[in-house]
Amino acid sequence: MVVLATKIYVEGTAQKRTIDSLGSLIENDLGEIDVEWTIGLREDGFPSVTIDGPDAVVARNVLRERWGSITPTFEEGTEYVGTLEAWDDEGLTLDAGTDKHIRIPSDRLGLGAGTPKQIRTRFGLVQHLPLRFVYGEQPRLADEERDRLYEWTRGTGRVNVNSATRAEVRATVNRAGHAQDIVTVERLGLLEQSIVCHETTDPPGILSAIGQHLPSELLCVIP
Secondary structure: EEEEOOOOOOOOHHHHHHHHHHHHHHHHHHHOOOOOEEEEEEEOOEEEEOOOOOOOHHHHEEEEEEOOOOOOOOOOOOOOEEEEEEOOOEEEEEEEOOOEEEEEEEHHHOOOOOHHHHHHHOOOOOOOOOOEEEEOOOEEOOOOHHHHHHHHHHHOEEEEEOOOOOOHHHHHHHHOOHHHHEEEEEEEEEEEEEEEOOOOOOOHHHHHHHHHHHOOEEEEEEO
């Protein structure tokens, strides 16, 4: 079994659509691998995938590479994935599984000046966003994660969204008449997406156009 490091925190029909979406993504990832698999949902919101078959080890590694995985134990100096749970003036808190809350203090973020709240807003860190961290006495953001976030601020602008699948975000952008104003919708997690804007597109304008149609948190990343 692999517990994926991306949360399902919506309910009702939205939860069913999200699990169906995850199933389609897993089918794409594992379709050529000789395994059978089923999806479960843990009480803490992390989906589990039970895999059986001759190539089960390969399949588990594919999913770990794609999503990251929630593990029962941590090793010093090893990289893991948690989802953004909370923030305050002292740091960020990541959810890394049941009763595992990873606290990254402000001086271990490595994302420049400002309080963690200001940094969260500047880099578009919507709640539940999967983030890579290095475990230790004082955990820190992984170098790869810092590089990714800085790259966002050097791009053409983004609007980051939670609580919606990639298909739902794309459909909303299209319905709002802004399909020609974006490059793509990049998947950050199962329910966390990033709308990548064209150079001539104003991210706050996209946010304003789609915000009323999505029950989501939306944050702009402005170069």
